[in-house]
Amino acid sequence: xxxxxxxxxxGNQLQQYALYKKYESMGVEARxxxxxxxxxxxxxxxxxxxxxxxxxxxxPFRIATREEMEAxxxxxxxxxxxxxxxxxxxINPAFSPVFTESDMYHxxxxxxxxxxxxxxxxCEKYYADILPELRESIRFPESSDERNHRLAEEMEQRESxxxxxxRGDYLDEANRAMFGNICTEAYYDSAISYMKKKxxxxxxxxxxxxxxxxxxxxxxxxxxxxxxxxxxxxxxxMMLMSHCRHNICANSTFSFWGARLNRYPDxxxxxxxxxxxxxxxxxxxxxxxxxxxxxxTPSGEVI
Numbered sequence: 001x002x003x004x005x006x007x008x009x010x011g012n013q014l015q016q017y018a019l020y021k022k023y024e025s026m027g028v029e030a031r032x033x034x035x036x037x038x039x040x041x042x043x044x045x046x047x048x049x050x051x052x053x054x055x056x057x058x059x060p061f062r063i064a065t066r067e068e069m070e071a072x073x074x075x076x077x078x079x080x081x082x083x084x085x086x087x088x089x090x091i092n093p094a095f096s097p098v099f100t101e102s103d104m105y106h107x108x109x110x111x112x113x114x115x116x117x118x119x120x121x122x123c124e125k126y127y128a129d130i131l132p133e134l135r136e137s138i139r140f141p142e143s144s145d146e147r148n149h150r151l152a153e154e155m156e157q158r159e160s161x162x163x164x165x166x167r168g169d170y171l172d173e174a175n176r177a178m179f180g181n182i183c184t185e186a187y188y189d190s191a192i193s194y195m196k197k198k199x200x201x202x203x204x205x206x207x208x209x210x211x212x213x214x215x216x217x218x219x220x221x222x223x224x225x226x227x228x229x230x231x232x233x234x235x236x237x238m239m240l241m242s243h244c245r246h247n248i249c250a251n252s253t254f255s256f257w258g259a260r261l262n263r264y265p266d267x268x269x270x271x272x273x274x275x276x277x278x279x280x281x282x283x284x285x286x287x288x289x290x291x292x293x294x295x296x297t298p299s300g301e302v303i
Contacts, residue, residue: 001029003064003072003116007036010052010235011253012120017053017061018127018134019117025130028113031064055235057139072116073097104279105289122253122275124260125289135261140239147228148236151205152243159201162241163188163218163248164255168209182251182272182298185217190300191248191270198268205244207237207255251275270294273303 002023006016016032023030035041037051053059074097099109101119105126109117127134143149154160165188170179195202204223208214211227218225229236241247241258246268249255259269273281273295283303286295295303 001031001068001072001114002112003031003033003069005033005036005116005118006051006053007049008120009049009254010055010238011255011257012122013051013053014138014257015121015253016119017059018130019121020061021134021137022110022127022130025133026110031062031068033064033069033116035069052235055141057141059137059139069116072114120253122256123289124291124293128291131260135263138261140236143233143236143239145228145233145236148240151226151240155205155240155243155245158203159199159246160244161195161199161202161204161246161248162244162255162258163192163204163206164241164250164252164258165206165208165210165214166250166252166255167213178276178278179251180277182274182277184298184300186300187272187296187298188248190296190302194270194294194296194302195246195248195268199246202246204248205240207241207258246270268294270296273297 002020004016004020006013020030020032034051037049042048053061097114098116098118099106099112101117101121105123109115110126165183169175192204195204202222204218206214206218206223206225208225208227211225214225226237226240229240238254238258238261241255242261242263244258244262245264245266247255247259247262247270249259249269249271251272251274256271259267259271262269269292271290271293273283273286274297281295281297281303283295286303297303
């Protein structure tokens with residue numbers, strides 16, 4: 001059995017869910033471990049998170065029981081790894097029942113039938129082939145805000161482009177070193193120019209956690225700021241992104257999923273060439289792992 005630890009925000013949870021569905025599509029028994037969302041764990045977090053996959057309509061998944069986790073881990077849940085197990089793992093990491101993501105893509109994990117997996121699994125290549133199935137199963141509930149209905153219909157009738165600008169926590173000192181200065185003004189200027197060149201009638205719908213910033217920087221009839229989905233309703237921004245014909249993403253899994261759930265057959269989807277400052281972009285590798293995406297560097301170069 002494969003058990004996947006679910007953690008992080010909605011975009012990360014969807015990626016972990018997508019990997020879970022990938023295993024199921026291959027006939028491998030899989031489960032989700034939701035223990036990260038227990039109160040005792042969340043009290044230790046700087047920003048509390050909640051399990052959000054239940055927000056979608058009847059999304060199918062199976063939760064790992066404690067007995068199933070102990071069977072895969074080979075020890076009681078919460079118990080520390082034995083000294084002998086640590087030695088065996090050091091000699092040969094394959095002995096470990098736990099695998100922790102350390103690179104963008106680990107092709108070997110799709111060969112396994114028993115392992116406890118810890119990671120975010122953002123790489124498109126893991127589940128690109130089942131995205132059509134995921135689009136069918138990941139269904140947003142009806143919004144009570146009429147503005148969302150009207151805007152979704154409008155987006156489908158125009159050459160609409162979602163533009164996600166994440167600032168907020170990315171401006172914090174701890175996060176800025178990891179995620180800052182990737183989606184620069186040069187990145188967004190280049191992405192907008194790229195879209196306008198391909199689609200002169202493009203209209204941009206801006207989603208951001210910093211409304212003051214985007215109102216100051218994006219003015220004119222081609223720009224529309226979407227700023228009413230907050231709190232428990234914030235995931236409706238992802239729904240609206242998916243109704244746009246094209247998508248410009250931040251280095252954020254939230255907007256990655258807005259683009260992935262976009263059903264428009266001729267969509268152009270843009271993402272930054274790196275997600276974190278610890279990454280080095282190898283263009284040929286990135287294009288292979290993110291087929292169909294347009295990549296733009298922090299300096300604004302389309303690669």
